[in-house]
Amino acid sequence: MTRDRRLSWINGLLLPLFNVLTAFLATAIVFILIDVNPIEATKILIYGAFGYEEGIGYTLYYTTNFIFTGLAVAVAFHAGLFNIGGEGQAYIGGLGTALVALYIDPTLSAWLIIPLGISGGLLFGAMWAIIPAYLQAYRGSHIVITTIMFNFLASALMVYLLVHVLREVGQMSPQSKDFPDSAWIPFVHDVFAGMGYKIAESPLNLSFIVALIFSALVWFFLWHTRWGFAIRATGKSNDAAVYSGINPKKIIVVTMCISGALAGLVGINELMGVQHRLLLDFNYGYGFGGIAVALMGRNHPIGIIIAALLFGILYQGGMDLAFEMQNVSRHIIVVMQGLVILFCGGLEYLYRPVLIRFLAPIEASE
Amino acid sequence: MNDLLLNLILTLDASFRVCTPLIFASMAGLFAERSGVVDIGLEGKLLMSAFIAASAASFFGSPWIGLLFAIFASCIFAMIHGLASITFKGNQIVSGVAINILASGLTMILTLAWFKSGGITPTLKGDERFLSITLPGVDIIDHIPILGVIYRELISGHNILVYLAFATVPLVWWVVYRTRFGLRLRAVGENPKAVDTAGLSVEGLRYKALLIGGILCGIGGAYIAIAHNAQFTKEMTAGQGFIALAALIFGKWHPYRVLAACFLFGFLDALAVRLQGVVLPVIGEIPVQLIEATPYILTVILLAGFIGKAIPPKASAQPYIKEL
Numbered sequence: 001m002t003r004d005r006r007l008s009w010i011n012g013l014l015l016p017l018f019n020v021l022t023a024f025l026a027t028a029i030v031f032i033l034i035d036v037n038p039i040e041a042t043k044i045l046i047y048g049a050f051g052y053e054e055g056i057g058y059t060l061y062y063t064t065n066f067i068f069t070g071l072a073v074a075v076a077f078h079a080g081l082f083n084i085g086g087e088g089q090a091y092i093g094g095l096g097t098a099l100v101a102l103y104i105d106p107t108l109s110a111w112l113i114i115p116l117g118i119s120g121g122l123l124f125g126a127m128w129a130i131i132p133a134y135l136q137a138y139r140g141s142h143i144v145i146t147t148i149m150f151n152f153l154a155s156a157l158m159v160y161l162l163v164h165v166l167r168e169v170g171q172m173s174p175q176s177k178d179f180p181d182s183a184w185i186p187f188v189h190d191v192f193a194g195m196g197y198k199i200a201e202s203p204l205n206l207s208f209i210v211a212l213i214f215s216a217l218v219w220f221f222l223w224h225t226r227w228g229f230a231i232r233a234t235g236k237s238n239d240a241a242v243y244s245g246i247n248p249k250k251i252i253v254v255t256m257c258i259s260g261a262l263a264g265l266v267g268i269n270e271l272m273g274v275q276h277r278l279l280l281d282f283n284y285g286y287g288f289g290g291i292a293v294a295l296m297g298r299n300h301p302i303g304i305i306i307a308a309l310l311f312g313i314l315y316q317g318g319m320d321l322a323f324e325m326q327n328v329s330r331h332i333i334v335v336m337q338g339l340v341i342l343f344c345g346g347l348e349y350l351y352r353p354v355l356i357r358f359l360a361p362i363e364a365s366e
Numbered sequence: 367m368n369d370l371l372l373n374l375i376l377t378l379d380a381s382f383r384v385c386t387p388l389i390f391a392s393m394a395g396l397f398a399e400r401s402g403v404v405d406i407g408l409e410g411k412l413l414m415s416a417f418i419a420a421s422a423a424s425f426f427g428s429p430w431i432g433l434l435f436a437i438f439a440s441c442i443f444a445m446i447h448g449l450a451s452i453t454f455k456g457n458q459i460v461s462g463v464a465i466n467i468l469a470s471g472l473t474m475i476l477t478l479a480w481f482k483s484g485g486i487t488p489t490l491k492g493d494e495r496f497l498s499i500t501l502p503g504v505d506i507i508d509h510i511p512i513l514g515v516i517y518r519e520l521i522s523g524h525n526i527l528v529y530l531a532f533a534t535v536p537l538v539w540w541v542v543y544r545t546r547f548g549l550r551l552r553a554v555g556e557n558p559k560a561v562d563t564a565g566l567s568v569e570g571l572r573y574k575a576l577l578i579g580g581i582l583c584g585i586g587g588a589y590i591a592i593a594h595n596a597q598f599t600k601e602m603t604a605g606q607g608f609i610a611l612a613a614l615i616f617g618k619w620h621p622y623r624v625l626a627a628c629f630l631f632g633f634l635d636a637l638a639v640r641l642q643g644v645v646l647p648v649i650g651e652i653p654v655q656l657i658e659a660t661p662y663i664l665t666v667i668l669l670a671g672f673i674g675k676a677i678p679p680k681a682s683a684q685p686y687i688k689e690l
Contacts, residue, residue, distance in 0.1 A: 030472075034479035082459055084406075141669030142678070144406070144459050145615065148608055149662040156659040164653065288467055295460070329478050334471030338464050346450035346461025 014359075016298060016344065018351045023343040027336045034327050041321055041328065048320025049313040055320070057188065057202020063305075063312030064204075064269045067211040069290025070308050071218050072263035074299040078222060079255040080235035085132060085147025086263040087287025088154030089125045093264020094271050095158065096124025098176060098278035101271070102166070106180030113183045117272050118210065118265065125264015126257040128154060133256030137249040143256070151287070162280055176278040185273045205273035207265075214262065215301040221258075231255050263287060285334070292337045295344040311337070371512070375519050377636050382520070382528055383594060385632025387412060387603075389531040390586030391610035392617070392624050393538050394579035399619060400542065401575035402555040402681035403451050406462025407443065408583060409607025410469035415440040415587025417473040420487040420598035421480060423591075429496045432592050437584030443469070444580030445573075452572045455685035466607075474600065485600030487591075496525040496593035527589040532625075534582070539621040551575055555679035558686040568686045586610075612665035619679065631661040 028038040049059045069086045076083035083089075100120035104113055132146035162174040171177075188204045222228040234241040234251045241248055270282040293311055297303030311333070318330040343350065391408045398405035415436035423432030443465050450461035477485050501522035508514040542548040550571055554561045558568045590606070591598045609631050616631075617624030638657035645651045 030475070034475060082457075084459070084463065135666070135670045139670040139672075141666070141671070144404075145611070145669060146666055148406070149612065149666050152605060152608065152662045153659050153666075156655040156662075160653050160655040288463065291460070291463055292467075326482075327479050329474060329484060331471050331474035331478075334467060335475055336471075338466075338468030338471055341460060341467060342446070342450065342464035346447075346456040346458075346464050347454055348456055349454045 014355060015348065015351060016296075018355075019344045019348060020296060020340070022350070023336070023339040026339045026343065027332070030332070030335055030339075031328075036325060036327050041325065044321050044324050045314070045317030047317075049317035053200035054202050055316055057200065057204035058316040058319075059309070059312045060208050061203040061205070061269070061274070061312075062315040063308045064208045064211045064273075065266050065286045066289055066293045066308035066311045067215060067305060068265040068269070069263050069286045070293030070297060070304040071215060071290075071301065072259045072261075073290045073294035074297065074301075074304055075218060075222070075231075075262065076255055076259040077294060077299045078235045079231045079251055080238070081136075081252065081255060081259075082144050083129070083147060083256065083259045083263075084144050084291070085129065085150050085260070085287070086290045087283060087285075088147070088151035089128045089260040089263035090266035090283040090287050091154045091158055092128040093121040093125030093261075094267025094278065094282060095161070096120035096122075096127075096264065097267040097271055098166075098179075099124075101179040101183035102176060102278070104183070106182055108182060110182045110184070114185055114272065117183060117185075118268050121264040121267045122261040123264075126261040128264070129256040129260025130253065133253045136256075137252040143252075158280065162278065166278060174280055179272065179276045183272055184276055185268060187273075203274040205269065207269035207273045210265070210268065212305070214265065215305055218262070219301040227254065263290070289337055291345070292340040295348075296340055372515065372519075373640070375515060377633070377640050379520050379523075380636035380639065381629060381633040382524060383632075384635045385628045386528045386531040386594070387586040387590050387606050388610045388613055388628040388632060389535065389625060390582045390589065391607050392614045392628055393534055393621065394582035394586070395611055395614045396538065396542070396619060396621065396624060397551070397575040397582070398579045399614065399682055400551050400555045400679055401572045402558060402679060402684065402686070403447070403572055403576060404458045404462065404683040405447065405576075405579060406459055406611070407447055407465030407469075407607075408610055409603055409605065410462075410466035411440045411443045411580065411583035412587040412590065412603045412607045413466075413473055413601070414443055414469040415584040416591035416602055417476065417487070417587075417598045419584075419588035420490065420591040421476075423490055423494050424488045424597075427494055429490075429494060429588075429592050432494075433585065433588045436588035436591075437581050440584030440587060441577060441580035444576045444583070448573050448576045451685060452569050452576075455687060458683050458685070470601065473598070477598070477600075487598040490592060490596045494592070495596050496527055496589075498523045498525050499529075525589075525593045527585065527593045530585070531589075535621050535625045542621065547574070552679075555681050558681050562686070562688065568688075572686075583607075609661050612661050615678075616661075616665055616668055618677075634658075634660050 031038040031041055048055055050056055069090060072086050072089065073083055097117045097120045100117045104116065128150060132143050132150055135141045135146055136143040166176045167174055168177040185205045185207055188206065189199050189201045191206065192199045222232060230241065230246045231251055233244065234246060234248050238248055266283055266286050271278060275282060289311060293304055293307040297307035314333045314336060318333045321328050321332070322330045391412055395405050395408050418439040419432040419436035422435035423429050447461050447465055450456040451458040474485055477483055477487060481487055504518050504522050507517045542551060550561060550566060554568055554571045561571065562568050590603060595602065613627035613631055614624055616627035634657055638654050641652055641657065642654050
């Protein structure tokens with residue numbers, strides 16, 4: 001057995017754990033610096049996220065968005081690609097969903113309109129990712145830079161469309177007219193009410209179930225299909241993939257399409273699920289949040305669901321925290337996202353030299 | 367005719383002011399990328415230093431102290447990036463993203479904690495910020511037609527950081543192409559192994575490059591908050607760090623070309639403001655969003671190799687791992 005193989009549990013388990021703990025510790029230090037007791041803050045946060053029915057609903061509603069963008073980033077990571085464009089793909093995906101909801105015959109059944117809306121999000125999200133993917137694969141331009149540029153382009157395009165094209169007549173603020181009722185994804189509290197249970201109203205809608213289904217699909221796709229294998233092989237070693245007959249250019253395009261499509265689903269939760277119209281910045285921060293979620297969840301769907309739940313808790317709990325404590329705003333979550341990305345991503349090998357020095361001799365003696 | 371000239375001069379004048387932070391940030395990026403470290407975190411460093419500059423200038427009542435603190439803050443961020451991407455050989459892009467998000471969150475949290483406001487700092491009074499300087503001789507040259515207007519509106523009347531930005535570019539060129547450090551810097555970005563074999567420290571050179579970048583970003587951020595504006599406002603850098611990154615690529619990592627790209631992007635921005643709601647003959651009204659998006663579109667097209675080819679330094683984004 002080689003030394004590296006034996007130490008795999010350090011890389012696979014201990015390092016990520018230490019990294020997450022460090023990110024939490026760093027957040028606690030930020031709390032102390034702004035004169036907030038971190039233990040007190042954690043209590044309020046957890047109560048805000050889980051203490052009452054409405055809070056739980058909100059938590060899971062935010063979780064849904066993070067699952068979509070976390071999956072998007074993770075799929076790209078598996079092919080060795082860094083999709084930093086989730087923000088833009090989510091935005092344009094939402095446009096696809098909204099176009100279906102706005103222009104389809106509203107008398108059709110919701111059983112038809114909602115799947116079409118979901119397809120619209122998938123399609124438009126993939127469309128916004130395919131151009132950077134093509135340029136990376138066939139023209140050699142770096143995907144990180146192009147996807148950053150495409151985030152800004154998406155934002156400019158959406159402002160233009162909402163101000164000049166899709167804005168409701170007579171309406172001052174840049175937003176579209178309301179979606180017809182048949183394009184609303186049902187709220188969970190309505191579904192429960194239909195079954196005779198009464199629970200508190202919250203924005204949680206059935207998109208959450210869609211997110212779980214897509215998590216399972218991504219898991220199956222990546223680990224149990226030929227394409228999934230090809231994607232992971234390319235990510236592990238481009239040369240080995242080429243030798244085994246895989247075309248890496250095709251892999252780049254396919255992977256980015258899937259990644260963009262997944263990010264494009266943020267729109268179904270936000271627009272068909274909650275807002276019921278197209279508006280500006282509904283995607284704000286979820287694309288970048290997805291990077292933190294994927295890094296923390298180690299690019300595995302189960303890890304992603306857990307990490308997304310954590311960020312959902314932070315988002316919702318953060319709202320309550322901002323309400324309860326004067327010195328904190330919900331932006332503490334953004335700080336925490338940054339710290340998670342820093343310690344689980346950029347500084348992921350921070351503890352490796354130390355851990356290997358202390359643990360390798362112990363293991364060798366066994 | 368005179369009207370058109372004045373309009374053009376005023377737009378160019380605005381371009382100078384808009385492109386100043388782009389110049390500082392893209393020169394910062396130039397040092398980083400020439401040394402083989404990709405710096406996506408320019409935006410975050412600009413934002414953080416803008417906030418720190420405004421806070422310190424308001425607290426101490428002096429723009430110079432604000433500038434110093436801004437440089438310090440930006441350098442701390444640069445060193446975090448260095449730690450992640452040089453010492454611990456992590457993913458440089460991930461680390462840059464972390465810095466951007468961290469800056470976005472911290473500025474919001476700290477405005478609340480320090481100033482009890484969501485995302486703004488107190489407005490700076492008169493001499494708490496960098497004011498515009500009237501160059502000597504404006505009165506004399508003013509009498510000469512055209513030249514007088516150009517001198518008065520275009521060349522005179524900026525604040526000191528604008529002049530500093532334009533002075534920085536030849537200095538950067540000189541450092542990168544005419545000094546021993548510059549030669550080593552370029553070498554470490556192209557072939558770190560050769561530099562290592564020559565007995566020089568790859569890590570040391572990269573840290574130095576990032577530190578210079580930190581200083582430059584600090585000045586750029588300070589300019590945005592305490593020279594161009596008179597306070598910090600939420601997310602006030604609004605993607606300028608990314609435009610600087612685009613300018614860096616568009617200028618193919620060469621100081622003068624990057625300057626030209628910065629000026630072009632600054633001009634487009636100034637033009638977008640001027641053309642808002644204006645109906646042009648033949649073309650009609652140009653959507654502002656289209657002009658604003660032009661730098662990004664141009665960069666994408668350039669990167670794709672449709673107009674020339676942008677080839678980054680070879681060792682860009684690769685941590686250097688010494689063979690034992």
